[in-house]
Amino acid sequence: MEEEIPPRGPVARLGTALALAGGTVLLATALLATASVLRRWATAQPIPGDFELVSLGSGLAVMGFLAQGTLTRSNILVDSFTTWLPARVNRAMDAFWTLVWLGVAAVLAERLLVGARETLASGTTTMVLGLPTWWAVGLGGLCFAATALSAAYWAWRLVRGRG
Structure with missing residues (x-):
């Protein structure tokens, strides 16, 4: 079987950029959680909204x-x-399950993008800080759209016998 080489080009650059952004956000949430715990230990008060920011950032x-x-x-x-x-x-089995993953990712992307539009229209915000949540839902939709593109690449490659 041929070695599985990840794609080059815009899909690969998008995947890499999203992973780097995800890592940066995860590091920031870890630092925020640490700072909040230290503040709670020192002053008996957490950073307001820490759980909201960690929840959004981790997701x-x-x-x-x-x-x-x-x-x-x-x-x-x-x-x-x-x-x-x-x-x-x-x-063939890998191609089938990659196509299933493509379908799941595409449906989740579409539903999250609809959800982003609806949370924007309704003005949904977080409980403590009152931050709007539409942007986080929309970014999640874009991440799943990029995932669907990645799955489409591999499904095509596997169907052609090059996986």
């Missing part, structure tokens, strides 16, 4: 990693029962 960070994980095929593959099958059969 966005995870979604930021999905496209890159799909591009590099670094997801968990359970092949305990299929290693004895011919490579072509394994590729």
